[in-house]
Amino acid sequence: MINRWIWTSDEVKNAPSIRAGMSQKEETRLRREGCKIVVEVGSTLRLKANPTMATASTYFHRFYMYHTFSDFPRELTALGCLFLAGKVEETPKKCRDICNSAVQRFPDIFNSYASLTDEVMGIERVLLQTLKFDLQVDLPYEALLEYGKIFPGVSKEQMSETIQIAWTFINDSYYTTLCITVEAQLIAIALLHLAFTVKEVKLGAVENTWWEQDVSNWSNEAVDRTCHMVLDFYTATKENPIFAEPAAVVPNK
Amino acid sequence: MAFYASDDQRPSGMSKSATFHSFSESHDENLIMPWRDRYPGAWDYPPAESSSSDGYEDEDDVVVVGQDITADYLGQMVLHDVVSSHPNPDVEFDEQEEEERTTTPTSEQLIEENKIRNGQKKKGDLMKRSSTFTSWLNMFVNKRRSGTSSSASQHRSYIRPSVSLSVVQEATVLGSDGESVEVSPCTSDQTPTGVPPRYIVNVKMRQKPSRKWSEEEIQKRLSLPADLRLPVAVVEKLNRTPTLDQPLTRKNRRASLSEIGFGKLETYEKLEKLGEGTYATVYRGRSLLTNKFVALKEIRLEQEEGAPCTAIREVSLLRNLRHANVVTLHDIIHTDRLLTLVFEYVDRDLKQYMDSFNDYLNMNNIRLFLVQLLRGLSYCHQRRVLHRDLKPQNLLITAKGELKLADFGLARAKSVPTKTYSNEVVTLWYRPPDVLLGSTDYSTHIDMWGVGCILFEMVTGRALFPGSTVDQQLGLIFRTLGAPRPDRHPTICERPAFQPYSDREYHHQPLYPQIPRLETYGYELLVKFLQYEGRDRISAADAMRHPYLKNITAKIAHLRDEQSVLEAEGIKIERERPLYERKSYDLMKYI
Numbered sequence: 001m002i003n004r005w006i007w008t009s010d011e012v013k014n015a016p017s018i019r020a021g022m023s024q025k026e027e028t029r030l031r032r033e034g035c036k037i038v039v040e041v042g043s044t045l046r047l048k049a050n051p052t053m054a055t056a057s058t059y060f061h062r063f064y065m066y067h068t069f070s071d072f073p074r075e076l077t078a079l080g081c082l083f084l085a086g087k088v089e090e091t092p093k094k095c096r097d098i099c100n101s102a103v104q105r106f107p108d109i110f111n112s113y114a115s116l117t118d119e120v121m122g123i124e125r126v127l128l129q130t131l132k133f134d135l136q137v138d139l140p141y142e143a144l145l146e147y148g149k150i151f152p153g154v155s156k157e158q159m160s161e162t163i164q165i166a167w168t169f170i171n172d173s174y175y176t177t178l179c180i181t182v183e184a185q186l187i188a189i190a191l192l193h194l195a196f197t198v199k200e201v202k203l204g205a206v207e208n209t210w211w212e213q214d215v216s217n218w219s220n221e222a223v224d225r226t227c228h229m230v231l232d233f234y235t236a237t238k239e240n241p242i243f244a245e246p247a248a249v250v251p252n253k
Numbered sequence: 254m255a256f257y258a259s260d261d262q263r264p265s266g267m268s269k270s271a272t273f274h275s276f277s278e279s280h281d282e283n284l285i286m287p288w289r290d291r292y293p294g295a296w297d298y299p300p301a302e303s304s305s306s307d308g309y310e311d312e313d314d315v316v317v318v319g320q321d322i323t324a325d326y327l328g329q330m331v332l333h334d335v336v337s338s339h340p341n342p343d344v345e346f347d348e349q350e351e352e353e354r355t356t357t358p359t360s361e362q363l364i365e366e367n368k369i370r371n372g373q374k375k376k377g378d379l380m381k382r383s384s385t386f387t388s389w390l391n392m393f394v395n396k397r398r399s400g401t402s403s404s405a406s407q408h409r410s411y412i413r414p415s416v417s418l419s420v421v422q423e424a425t426v427l428g429s430d431g432e433s434v435e436v437s438p439c440t441s442d443q444t445p446t447g448v449p450p451r452y453i454v455n456v457k458m459r460q461k462p463s464r465k466w467s468e469e470e471i472q473k474r475l476s477l478p479a480d481l482r483l484p485v486a487v488v489e490k491l492n493r494t495p496t497l498d499q500p501l502t503r504k505n506r507r508a509s510l511s512e513i514g515f516g517k518l519e520t521y522e523k524l525e526k527l528g529e530g531t532y533a534t535v536y537r538g539r540s541l542l543t544n545k546f547v548a549l550k551e552i553r554l555e556q557e558e559g560a561p562c563t564a565i566r567e568v569s570l571l572r573n574l575r576h577a578n579v580v581t582l583h584d585i586i587h588t589d590r591l592l593t594l595v596f597e598y599v600d601r602d603l604k605q606y607m608d609s610f611n612d613y614l615n616m617n618n619i620r621l622f623l624v625q626l627l628r629g630l631s632y633c634h635q636r637r638v639l640h641r642d643l644k645p646q647n648l649l650i651t652a653k654g655e656l657k658l659a660d661f662g663l664a665r666a667k668s669v670p671t672k673t674y675s676n677e678v679v680t681l682w683y684r685p686p687d688v689l690l691g692s693t694d695y696s697t698h699i700d701m702w703g704v705g706c707i708l709f710e711m712v713t714g715r716a717l718f719p720g721s722t723v724d725q726q727l728g729l730i731f732r733t734l735g736a737p738r739p740d741r742h743p744t745i746c747e748r749p750a751f752q753p754y755s756d757r758e759y760h761h762q763p764l765y766p767q768i769p770r771l772e773t774y775g776y777e778l779l780v781k782f783l784q785y786e787g788r789d790r791i792s793a794a795d796a797m798r799h800p801y802l803k804n805i806t807a808k809i810a811h812l813r814d815e816q817s818v819l820e821a822e823g824i825k826i827e828r829e830r831p832l833y834e835r836k837s838y839d840l841m842k843y844i
Contacts, residue, residue: 087562088569095558117557124559125589133585135569 005062005134005180012177017068027069029242032233034060034074035175036242037106038082044101045093047086049171050141056085057174058137059127065180066130072123075102075109079116080123088135095120140170140188147192147211153204166195169230175242178229186215190226197227518586521549521595533564537598540583546598547583551591560592567661568594570638577817578629580649580659599649599657603707606650610829612714616770617827618654619711624797624805625656625818626704631793632814633658634697641695643703644683645710654826655817681726682706682716686737687787689723689730690748698787704796705782712771732759733767734783742785774801 017027035057042053059081063072079098086093099116102109113119148163169191173179178187189211196203203210211218524537527548538549552564571582584595603622607614614622626648633640640647640658647660685702687694709717718733720726731737736759739746746755764780771779778801781791791799797806809821818824 083559084565087560087565090562090566092562121559125587128560128565129587133565133568133572135565136573 003183005058006183007065007180009181012065012181015065017064017070020068020070022069027064028236030069030074031061031064031177032175032237032242034064034078037075037078037102037109039174040105041079041098041102042082044105045097047082047091047093049174051089051137051139052082052085052091054139054141054171054174054179055089055135055137056081058139058179059085059131059135061177061180063127063130067126072126075106076113076119076123077127079120080127083120084124084127084135088137138184140184140191141167143185143188144170144192147188150210151203151206153206154201158199158201162192162195162199162201165198166192169194172233173230175237176229176233178226181229182226186218187226189215190223191230193223194227194230518588518593520584521547521586521593523549533594538595540595548596548598550594550596552594554590554592564592564594568592570661574633574636574638576629576632576814577655577812578625578657579632580657596659597657599651599659601650602659603645603648603650603656603711607645607711607714610831613829614711614714615827615829616712618829619708620775620802620805621654621818621824621826622648622650622656622711623704623708624802624809626658626707627793627797627802628809628818629656629658630700630704631797634700634793639695639697640700643700643707645707648707653817653819655819681721681723682719684726685787686727686730686745686785687748689727690745690750692744692748692787694787696787697792698790701782701790701793701796702784704793705779708775708779708782709768712775713768727754728757728759731757732762733764734785735759735761737785744787745785772801774799777801 013024015027017030018024038056038060039049039053042049042056047053056078060074060077063077063081064074079102083093083095083098086098095117099110099120103111103116110116144163144166148159151159154162166188170187173187173191182190193211195201209220211223520541522539522541524539524546527535527537529535533550533552536549536551538547539545540547552561554560568582568585571579572585575581580599581597582594583597586593586595601609630640630643638661640661642660643658647658649657649659651657681689683703683706685699688699706717718726718729720729731754736754736757737745737751745751764783765776768776768779778791778796778799781796781799784790796802805818805824808823809818812818812821819826
């Protein structure tokens with residue numbers, strides 16, 4: 001099945017905001033900031049990356065493949081995504097609670113909104129229409145745990161450490177557009193592969209390209225590209241942490 | 254707008270649509286009316302509560318009846334022009350900066366980086382925005398209120414009702430092209446030896462969707478149902494415009510669909526009210542496109558929390574289910590106060606069907622209903638969707654005798670079992686004992702208990718365990734099936750809630766004599782559904798292979814998902830015999 005929520009990297013580089021004149025760098029920054037808001041506000045509400053925050057971030061990235069950041073400020077969309085993901089993943093949070101946490105955590109951003117809850121409710125409707133009510137998101141976590149079971153040659157301890165690292169990679173991958181360019185199962189494979197590489201785990205009898213039984217004609221280069229999306233994110237945020245640079249005011253249309 | 258070549262082609266009756274952009278541009282402070290003023294009562298929030306997951310469960314929606322919908326929605330706007338904006342390959346973009354690839358960091362470094370990153374304090378002033386977004390939202394709402402008269406002409410933003418989300422058609426695009434709609438699960442022979450079978454699906458590498466479409470008639474082209482009667486004007490227009498010659502993009506397809514009338518409330522004529530649920534009111538309606546009856550499920554949107562959780566779940570799950578034994582969601586109409594789901598109309602449910610034949614059904618038909626129920630469930634379970642609320646009222650029976658699963662309001666996509674859900678899910682009578690005792694380990698077996706209860710009810714004409722409280726419900730179950738034993742039913746007996754029941758005595762009323770009509774194989778299958786331990790319950794797919802059903806299953810095995818079992822050779826529903834035609838021993842139960 002062709003997944004309608006997966007874009008090519010060229011399409012992502014040509015997202016609506018960029019077509020409307022925003023620089024690639026700025027667009028990437030806004031995406032990261034939006035996801036940061038999802039994660040920070042979500043953590044305050046004791047939501048988990050799996051499933052609620054990952055789902056919310058996926059909605060966020062999908063949304064900006066249809067709309068521009070100048071039409072819909074990233075902070076409102078982020079809250080809307082979190083609100084909606086809570087409902088879909090059966091971890092519902094009251095709109096008011098989300099807004100209160102957001103104001104507490106990011107006063108600079110949210111204090112300017114007179115009635116934040118109304119804004120979030122409004123964006124929910126836009127989100128539902130943009131996402132066409134297709135709200136069930138495949139996440140890589142389950143597949144990761146399943147793949148964790150297929151390496152009899154790796155010690156249990158080493159395996160659980162590796163899974164832990166891969167899990168963190170997946171969590172952080174949601175800052176990038178990986179979730180709208182690569183299918184969930186492939187993300188799980190690539191980032192587990194990355195975790196193995198990082199940990200220098202010997203796979204024993206299992207082939208180095210162990211995923212080939214499930215995924216055919218996925219080149220090593222493509223796997224590497226997927227891994228590098230996450231690694232590039234780490235490099236970039238090390239140099240320029242999210243929210244560290246003063247945000248430029250998004251020009252209103 | 255997007256799909257009119259020029260203004261003069263616009264049918265006079267149809268108003269122009271506005272996009273978000275035109276709204277943003279036509280920003281007008283005078284139009285802003287605070288929401289608070291318009292909904293004075295809506296701001297009296299109840300006292301603060303901790304945000305708990307059960308916050309949604311006890312919603313008791315007030316349903317607005319008798320409001321003048323036609324007047325009310327005149328003035329909402331179409332979003333899909335914006336929604337479906339497609340990447341334009343001609344537009345230039347900044348090349349992504351080539352960032353230096355790092356050498357692979359060690360885990361310690363990464364964790365350290367994480368810490369640094371999380372500890373970062375943002376500085377600077379962030380996004381001091383004017384309230385443009387508020388303004389247009391308000392304006393957006395206000396437009397609907399104030400109508401399209403003065404302000405609309407000023408800004409050329411005539412508004413068209415509602416939003417199209419043509420649901421059914423999107424999926425049929427895939428099916429009709431012969432592309433695989435589903436990803437088949439990994440079969441056991443693909444699993445390496447010595448490793449347990451896993452639930453990992455094979456992924457086909459994505460290909461760019463083919464843009465080359467063969468020249469075909471409009472219905473095939475747009476993957477519309479064959480029975481759809483396209484308005485003549487639309488057919489003419491589509492022939493004039495290059496829509497059909499161009500590659501069919503999501504955008505122009507949706508535009509065409511919208512023109513045909515999908516996603517618009519005025520396409521559906523509302524007839525009488527059929528019933529009222531906890532969060533929705535269901536009306537019988539008629540589609541002006543197909544002239545067929547539809548069921549309109551109206552869900553009122555909450556002022557404070559927006560679309561109800563249950564509605565969102567129902568839509569998002571159902572829109573991905575295409576099966577002859579699952580009710581079809583035709584269309585979604587989303588306005589700012591109502592979410593209307595358009596379902597295929599089925600005139601009765603299993604309960605009503607049984608009532609109309611004095612609770613005495615033909616055994617052949619019972620078997621066919623059971624097969625269809627299992628077929629639909631197995632399809633859902635394969636897609637990791639649990640129904641969670643099986644009962645005769647949620648199984649629709651068409652005039653032909655097809656059974657369709659309905660009411661997925663409580664259904665969910667199966668997720669990691671560590672999560673806890675509310676255990677107030679299944680209607681008491683059909684609720685398995687583990688759930689009654691507070692188990693939140695929801696898995697596909699939660700639905701299978703209900704199948705057993707429904708099978709019993711179809712055969713005997715009465716509910717198996719008609720308890721009105723949890724206590725009574727468990728009492729009825731234990732009395733019929735015998736008290737659970739710690740050695741054989743550990744998960745039941747180890748539940749803390751089971752303690753009060755552990756030393757109770759029950760007057761045993763065995764199941765077997767209660768269901769003399771059911772043959773041995775049928776009884777054997779019934780017992781396999783009614784297992785205390787979830788893992789002991791037979792799965793929907795296995796149940797279809799059980800000797801009681803395997804003859805039917807063999808005949809329908811070749812059918813595609815969307816084909817009805819009645820299409821298979823040798824499968825037919827028999828006429829239910831009215832009371833006066835029955836043999837005397839059948840009538841014994843009425844004496």
